[in-house]
Amino acid sequence: MISVKNLSHLYNKEGKPAVNNISFEVEKGETFGFLGPSGAGKSTTQGVLTGLLKLQKGEVNVAGYDVSHVQNKRFNKIGVSFEQSNVYGKLTAKENLEFYAKLFDVETRDAQELIDLVGLSGKENVRAGEFSKGMKHRLTFARSMINNPELWFLDEPTTGLDPAIAATIKDIINAQKAKGTTAFLTTHNMYIADELCDRVAFIIDGEIKLIDTPKNLKLKYGQKLVDVEYLEGGKTKKETFKTIDEADRNKLAEVIKKHDIQTMHTKEATLEEIFIQVTGRGLV
Amino acid sequence: MIKKILKVLQKDFKTSRRDFMAAYIIMAPILIAIAIAVFTPGLNDTTVNLAMLESDDAAHIEYMEQFAKVEVFESVEDMEARVEKRDDIAALVPAGDSYEIVVQGNEPEAVPGYTKVLEALYQLGATKEETTAELMSFGHTVPPLKTMFVNMMISMTVMLAGMLIAISIVEEKTENTINAVNVTPLTQTGFVIGKSLFGGLTALAGIVIGLFITGYGDINWIMIILVGLSSMILSLVVGFIQGLTSDDLMEAASNVKMLFLPIAGSIAGYELLADKWQWTMYWSPFYWSYKANLLILSKTADWPTVLLCTGMVIALSLVVYFLARPKIREGLS
Ligand SMILES: Nc1ncnc2c1ncn2[C@@H]1O[C@H](COP(=O)(O)OP(=O)(O)O)[C@@H](O)[C@H]1O
Ligand SMILES: [Mg+2]
Numbered sequence: 001m002i003s004v005k006n007l008s009h010l011y012n013k014e015g016k017p018a019v020n021n022i023s024f025e026v027e028k029g030e031t032f033g034f035l036g037p038s039g040a041g042k043s044t045t046q047g048v049l050t051g052l053l054k055l056q057k058g059e060v061n062v063a064g065y066d067v068s069h070v071q072n073k074r075f076n077k078i079g080v081s082f083e084q085s086n087v088y089g090k091l092t093a094k095e096n097l098e099f100y101a102k103l104f105d106v107e108t109r110d111a112q113e114l115i116d117l118v119g120l121s122g123k124e125n126v127r128a129g130e131f132s133k134g135m136k137h138r139l140t141f142a143r144s145m146i147n148n149p150e151l152w153f154l155d156e157p158t159t160g161l162d163p164a165i166a167a168t169i170k171d172i173i174n175a176q177k178a179k180g181t182t183a184f185l186t187t188h189n190m191y192i193a194d195e196l197c198d199r200v201a202f203i204i205d206g207e208i209k210l211i212d213t214p215k216n217l218k219l220k221y222g223q224k225l226v227d228v229e230y231l232e233g234g235k236t237k238k239e240t241f242k243t244i245d246e247a248d249r250n251k252l253a254e255v256i257k258k259h260d261i262q263t264m265h266t267k268e269a270t271l272e273e274i275f276i277q278v279t280g281r282g283l284v
Numbered sequence: 285m286i287k288k289i290l291k292v293l294q295k296d297f298k299t300s301r302r303d304f305m306a307a308y309i310i311m312a313p314i315l316i317a318i319a320i321a322v323f324t325p326g327l328n329d330t331t332v333n334l335a336m337l338e339s340d341d342a343a344h345i346e347y348m349e350q351f352a353k354v355e356v357f358e359s360v361e362d363m364e365a366r367v368e369k370r371d372d373i374a375a376l377v378p379a380g381d382s383y384e385i386v387v388q389g390n391e392p393e394a395v396p397g398y399t400k401v402l403e404a405l406y407q408l409g410a411t412k413e414e415t416t417a418e419l420m421s422f423g424h425t426v427p428p429l430k431t432m433f434v435n436m437m438i439s440m441t442v443m444l445a446g447m448l449i450a451i452s453i454v455e456e457k458t459e460n461t462i463n464a465v466n467v468t469p470l471t472q473t474g475f476v477i478g479k480s481l482f483g484g485l486t487a488l489a490g491i492v493i494g495l496f497i498t499g500y501g502d503i504n505w506i507m508i509i510l511v512g513l514s515s516m517i518l519s520l521v522v523g524f525i526q527g528l529t530s531d532d533l534m535e536a537a538s539n540v541k542m543l544f545l546p547i548a549g550s551i552a553g554y555e556l557l558a559d560k561w562q563w564t565m566y567w568s569p570f571y572w573s574y575k576a577n578l579l580i581l582s583k584t585a586d587w588p589t590v591l592l593c594t595g596m597v598i599a600l601s602l603v604v605y606f607l608a609r610p611k612i613r614e615g616l617s
Contacts (some may be wrong), residue, residue: 034517050467052617054617072470072471073469075467075468075469076413080464082460082469086460086461086463086464087458087461087464088295088299088456089458089459090302091295091298091299095295095298099291100468102288103291103465103468103469103470104468104469105469127302228307271572
């Protein structure tokens, strides 16, 4: 569904690239996640893939179309949700969706149904300009589904939403996934990546560090952590040891020998911890 | 594609009705038209006004009424008082066997000239049937003030079309809805056409309504619409450029206002420059549209002249468009 080879993107000729020589493929029906901190180059990648940013270097094929040749009809198959919501403030929620629907050649979904789906029932006749940030974001998200896209771009779909609404959005994404929609999802939230994505790419400073399934990542990195709580000089101390690390292993043996252990268990690392291990940096 | 373009058009109409500034701009030509209609009564004539004495020969008065708007007065003093008023009127004062023509002095030469011809025709006993053609051709050399104002209103309205577009583009940019539209099957060209139609049709409606309000309902509409649409090309191009390069509404609108200079300059050039210097204004599309509109408004336009003017307007505007096209394309993506 998506094939990217050696993609690079520069905003200023002198500056360093926002995306630097990345390659990846997304299979039909797959939910592919771009996980990385803010400024990593996730939105830039989505921009090039959706044709909003001009392809500078590399080969990009999306939904069967080479993005270096502009062909607007490909968007009949594509849905795009933006990180920054972008709806007409002077139009109501419903007018926004109805206008947008008319721009497609394919069958579109009912505006009211989508409004209800994202929890904006009752607000359909309110102008989007009066919406809160989160409501605008949900309207932008709802709009991206209006043409029943085969390929769905989701830039930070849950960022800035309160947990209950974020859960609703996650459910919607999962439901679409069950219907076979292919999704390219960017996020700096490891839970989202973990719960929704079939495969995850770790991206930082415009470079992809690895691509794997969340499950494989946890198998590879996760079970090799040991959390220990022990008493030292009357105080409880807490430490985490990597069992793959020689020094850590020795330290752990030392602790067990010398101190009174209170709790000790191996634990499954979160994607964030794995991210830190792999890239040396956190997700914020 | 046409369906989508119409959707963009409809959406723009809807949003602009809800935007204070856009709504105001749409109303502006109508307000100007009302002002013209209220403050310049009696300037509507495409022929001259004549003041005559009640005691004059009834047949004389009747004859003159066929070609001029005749006002009848009791005394010469009343007549002279009338002539002193602001609009263009000539008084026919009996002086022995013949007549004297009394004017205020600030009238176009054609006013006494036309009166002289009328009087001569009357003396010769010419009938209306024989003379119409000749008299009409004199008519257009009489430039009534009102026609000039109305023509200026048309030029203004054309400029407003550009402002409307600029405002609507700035809004698409600040709300970033332009990116949402860019990921639909609607092409950039479709988007540009939709927006142009929005600005163009709004301005055209303003012109048509304004012409009715000011009492020009009986002109050649095909001609006026043709000239109106062609003169809008440049305004639209400027609107697009300003919309794409400005970051806020006021900035965009005031940049489009810069068009006012060439427009006012062209009007002034047409009205004030001597014939031998008229060519210095040929570069300006506004000059050509002003000229064509003036002929149409005074009902003396012929198709060859209108087509020549329209052609000049379109050609000059297209030059600007092609120079600006790379910038527009870049700004839209
Ligand atoms: N329009 C722009 N102009 C210049 N630099 C930009 C622009 N957009 C993003 N950048 C820079 O490119 C890098 C990647 O940004 P972005 O793709 O938005 O990251 P992410 O979506 O992962 O947070 C950042 O360093 C950011 O500052
Ligand atoms: Mg981003």
